[in-house]
């Protein structure tokens with residue numbers, strides 16, 4: 001059987017997107033790993049799957065798989081591509097789309113200029129959400145990794161993030177510590193490791209070593225987590241422009257209990273089909 005898919009990206013964070021509303025397929029972790037391979041497969045950071053919703057008050061169920069085949073809770077750049085995909089494929093005519101994910105409900109708005117704003121829901125800092133936090137909730141934690149002492153912020157955007165402030169995002173910290181932080185035993189579900197350089201109250205640079213992938217050109221949930229961490233530390237003020245290797249995202253957050261709004265582009269690359 002041939003399965004139709006679309007290749008998309010959000011600031012270079014790239015995706016294979018499959019409609020399982022009008023098509024049927026059983027996906028295995030092994031198959032996803034093969035498809036994600038950049039030499040022998042299609043090549044992508046995440047596989048995004050569009051399914052009918054479980055909850056009748058939402059429009060779709062959005063499932064996300066990392067390149068290593070693991071299913072994860074949330075993907076911000078993917079959410080913007082998801083919005084463009086369901087419109088392009090005429091799976092909905094709505095401009096405001098309600099979506100369920102295993103990280104919680106999110107709302108997608110496609111703007112006239114083609115950019116997409118995603119209401120990612122409120123960030124969470126509680127121990128159950130970010131397993132690192134075995135102690136009391138705090139803005140920053142002392143953390144030892146690969147023999148180095150760091151101060152980090154732990155933020156859940158549905159998926160777990162560990163944000164480290166650095167003087168220069170290109171000073172080698174990601175290369176040295178990214179994989180060690182991702183797999184550190186204090187994060188039993190592993191973690192996305194962000195390295196943020198604050199430029200001024202409204203701007204920061206960010207690189208992210210993503211769980212289950214490695215460094216990506218951009219990470220939407222990572223940008224939200226970094227902006228929230230910076231605002232909580234009094235270093236940033238909403239709205240914040242987060243500058244990633246693949247381009248810029250605008251992040252808005254009014255404070256505790258409030259949703260994070262992320263705005264940026266979503267780009268279609270090509271249509272394909274693959275035998276399953």
Ligand SMILES: N[C@@H](CCC[C@H](N)C(=O)O)C(=O)O
Pocket residue numbers: 013045046066072073074075076077078159160192210211212213216218219220221222
């Ligand atoms: N690239 C994504 C995040 C994808 C999931 C992440 N690697 C995880 O394991 O939680 C984004 O744009 O948010």
